Amino acid sequence: MTEFENLSGMLPSKVRQLIREGKWRKPTSGLSNGYTQANLVILPQKYAYDFLLFCQRNPRPCPLLEVLDTGDAIVKLMADHADIRTEIPKYRIYKHGVLTDEVTDIKRMWREDFVSFLIGCSFSFEQALLENDVPVRQIEEQCNVPMYRTNIPCRSAGVFKGPMVVSMRPMTERQAIRAIQVTSRFPSVHGAPVHFGDPAKIGVSDLSHPDFGDAVTIHDYEIPVFWACGVTPQAAVMASRPEIAITHAPGHMFITDRKDTAFSIL
Amino acid sequence: MTEFENLSGMLPSKVRQLIREGKWRKPTSGLSNGYTQANLVILPQKYAYDFLLFCQRNPRPCPLLEVLDTGDAIVKLMADHADIRTEIPKYRIYKHGVLTDEVTDIKRMWREDFVSFLIGCSFSFEQALLENDVPVRQIEEQCNVPMYRTNIPCRSAGVFKGPMVVSMRPMTERQAIRAIQVTSRFPSVHGAPVHFGDPAKIGVSDLSHPDFGDAVTIHDYEIPVFWACGVTPQAAVMASRPEIAITHAPGHMFITDRKDTAFSIL
Numbered sequence: 001m002t003e004f005e006n007l008s009g010m011l012p013s014k015v016r017q018l019i020r021e022g023k024w025r026k027p028t029s030g031l032s033n034g035y036t037q038a039n040l041v042i043l044p045q046k047y048a049y050d051f052l053l054f055c056q057r058n059p060r061p062c063p064l065l066e067v068l069d070t071g072d073a074i075v076k077l078m079a080d081h082a083d084i085r086t087e088i089p090k091y092r093i094y095k096h097g098v099l100t101d102e103v104t105d106i107k108r109m110w111r112e113d114f115v116s117f118l119i120g121c122s123f124s125f126e127q128a129l130l131e132n133d134v135p136v137r138q139i140e141e142q143c144n145v146p147m148y149r150t151n152i153p154c155r156s157a158g159v160f161k162g163p164m165v166v167s168m169r170p171m172t173e174r175q176a177i178r179a180i181q182v183t184s185r186f187p188s189v190h191g192a193p194v195h196f197g198d199p200a201k202i203g204v205s206d207l208s209h210p211d212f213g214d215a216v217t218i219h220d221y222e223i224p225v226f227w228a229c230g231v232t233p234q235a236a237v238m239a240s241r242p243e244i245a246i247t248h249a250p251g252h253m254f255i256t257d258r259k260d261t262a263f264s265i266l
Numbered sequence: 267m268t269e270f271e272n273l274s275g276m277l278p279s280k281v282r283q284l285i286r287e288g289k290w291r292k293p294t295s296g297l298s299n300g301y302t303q304a305n306l307v308i309l310p311q312k313y314a315y316d317f318l319l320f321c322q323r324n325p326r327p328c329p330l331l332e333v334l335d336t337g338d339a340i341v342k343l344m345a346d347h348a349d350i351r352t353e354i355p356k357y358r359i360y361k362h363g364v365l366t367d368e369v370t371d372i373k374r375m376w377r378e379d380f381v382s383f384l385i386g387c388s389f390s391f392e393q394a395l396l397e398n399d400v401p402v403r404q405i406e407e408q409c410n411v412p413m414y415r416t417n418i419p420c421r422s423a424g425v426f427k428g429p430m431v432v433s434m435r436p437m438t439e440r441q442a443i444r445a446i447q448v449t450s451r452f453p454s455v456h457g458a459p460v461h462f463g464d465p466a467k468i469g470v471s472d473l474s475h476p477d478f479g480d481a482v483t484i485h486d487y488e489i490p491v492f493w494a495c496g497v498t499p500q501a502a503v504m505a506s507r508p509e510i511a512i513t514h515a516p517g518h519m520f521i522t523d524r525k526d527t528a529f530s531i532l
Contacts (some may be wrong), residue, residue: 010316049315056318056330064322077323077421155343187453187531265453266532 005020007031008245012079012255016087025082025089025104027251030141036260037253038065038078039119040088040229041237042058042246045070050158054236057155060108061164061232063120063188065256073114084116097241102249114246119230120189122254124260128182134175137216144251145169146210147229151203151259152194154232162236166194166226167252168207170218183227185266195226202226206254213248234255268436273297278521280344282353291355291370293517295405300393302455302526303519304331304344305385305496305501306354308372308512311336314381314403316424320502321383323421327430327498329386329454331522337378354488356515363507368515385496386455387519388433390526394448399528400441403482410517412476413495417469418460420498428502432460432492434473436484442491449493451532461492468492478516 007015007024012032018024028037043051048070055062067075068084075082085107093101093109122145126136145167152164171179176196184192195202204259207224210213212231218224237245248254273281273290278298285289294303309317314336315410321328332343334350341348349372359367359375386410392402404411411433418430439446442462450458461468474491478497484490502509514520 032326049318052315052318052322053333056322056333067319067322168463184531191531 008033009112010259015255016079016082018084019089020083022104028253029123029251032255032261034259034261036065036078036124036258037121037257038256039121039234040084040246040248040254041117041119041233042084042114043117043237043242044111044244045113045115046153047159047242048200050160051117051233053157053161055119055233057157058164058232059228060190060194061154061228063190064117065120065188065196066118068116070115073110073116075118075254077119078254079260080257081112082254084254085110088252088254089115089246090252092249094238094245094247096243096253097238106246108187118254118256119233120263122190122227123253124189124263125183125186126173128186128264129179132178132182132261134179134182135169135171138214141216143216144213146207146215147212147231148199148204148207149211149235153174156207159240160236162232162239163230164194165212165232165235166202167213167225167229168210168224170216170224172222176223179225185264187265188230189263190228190230191226199224271515274299278520278523280398281521282345282348285355286349287503288370292508294355294519294521295389295517298521300525300527302331302344302390302412302522302524302529303387305387305500306350306514306520307383307385307499308350308380309383309508310377311379311381311423312511313508316426317383317499319423320420320426321385321499323423324430324454324498326460327494327496328337328498329456330383331386331454332384334382336381339376339382341384341520344384344520344524348520350374352512354509354518354520358513358515360504360513362509363504371498371517372512383425384520384522385499386529387496388456388493389519390455390529391449391452394433394452396532398444398448400445400448401435401437403436407482409482410479412473412481413478413497414465414470414473415477415501420502423503425500425506427436428505429469429497430460431495431498431501432468433479433495434476434490434492436482436488436490438488442489445491453531454466455529456494456496457489459491463489465490
């Protein structure tokens with residue numbers, strides 16, 4: 001807990017150094033408080049156009065923060081200098097859509113045709129929700145946000161297609177109204193909710209069994225509120241079974257040098 | 267004038283039909299009032315990844331509204347059904363970066379490797395400015411908005427690079443404050459201004475000689491306010507001299523079936 005508290009106020013570059021040196025291999029939630037964290041997808045160049053187009057066509061679930069040049073492993077915009085191959089605590093390797101390995105370093109398997117995509121994450125607006133007295137249940141309960149596959153189709157692009165995945169936070173109607181206002185300020189990291197209330201209307205049958213992440217308590221005076229989720233593009237990638245794809249392991253994100261507030265347009 | 271007044275209240279699909287039938291070959295400003303108009307860039311597929319990445323890296327000047335599938339000429343999201351080859355009043359053909367022709371139909375020169383990009387335009391927020399009593403001088407003076415090359419570099423992507431081009435509207439400081447609020451609601455069609463006041467600070471030396479469009483009156487109690495402009499990606503394309511590129515002719519835009527208000531996040 002002391003270690004965690006230290007890291008929560010530590011600069012991203014220092015935390016990434018600890019990660020690079022193998023001294024931090026746990027989830028990144030709560031680290032470098034106030035700085036945006038990002039999802040990672042790495043694909044061979046031959047899939048990059050289709051994936052870039054998929055993200056362009058589905059900006060709500062797939063907000064691209066940075067796309068590195070082909071073969072380049074150095075983050076330039078979202079961090080002042082960071083090596084995408086070593087500065088994430090845990091990576092997942094997928095071959096033909098099947099998880100084959102979890103590793104803490106992808107330097108040895110790097111290829112000159114790899115394209116790295118950093119994708120926005122709802123972590124970026126959760127601090128703003130808390131500051132506005134909107135509860136964020138999975139933080140209270142110290143678990144992962146619950147995520148669900150919906151029946152909302154994404155617009156397909158080349159080989160990539162699939163349903164929108166949403167994250168869910170329970171709250172009162174009054175808090176939901178405030179949450180809509182607050183998250184509308186963050187259009188480049190998912191923005192306003194896509195739905196609230198009856199989960200069946202977006203094809204979700206059982207909130208207690210999320211498709212990804214953990215179930216959280218929903219009090220009987222609360223309604224579920226749903227946001228487009230950055231797991232959507234990952235799910236679309238897996239479904240298309242590319243020969244190889246690398247992502248961050250769930251919860252083990254890339255910590256950027258950019259503050260959450262930089263993504264607020266108001 | 268009667269003809270113009272009729273067209274200003276006409277549905278986009280009807281105006282596009284007149285265009286398709288060769289009955290309207292003039293600029294589209296003021297037509298189908300309240301509906302968003304878009305810039306067009308068509309490139310061979312081999313340039314499409316670099317161009318898509320250029321737009322992703324420079325979202326303020328290059329807000330992509332829709333990218334058609336390779337070889338597909340039918341607009342699907344921004345219009346319910348429209349043929350991009352015939353439903354714009356005038357096109358420009360560039361070969362190796364040089365303007366070689368202006369035509370009213372590109373059906374005969376269509377290629378299976380063409381990718382069409384529809385890009386947002388500041389027309390989309392001008393109605394909102396007018397409704398908030400912010401003057402739009404080039405509308406008052408019935409000319410084209412003045413546009414200037416700046417010393418603000420775009421982030422390059424593959425073969426595409428170049429400076430940001432801005433549009434300028436003169437107004438009082440008080441109106442500028444309101445204009446910043448109003449256009450912040452439209453992040454997907456350029457959003458808030460990038461600069462106001464001293465043009466030299468962004469490398470613009472003479473407001474009376476715009477690089478594109480027409481000079482407008484600036485009263486001595488007004489300051490210039492600058493927005494990122496959709497001419498930026500066109501200028502980057504021309505500078506990279508692709509074997510062929512097709513764009514709309516200035517002022518002769520694609521009229522979408524989407525209302526301007528659909529691009530406001532608040």
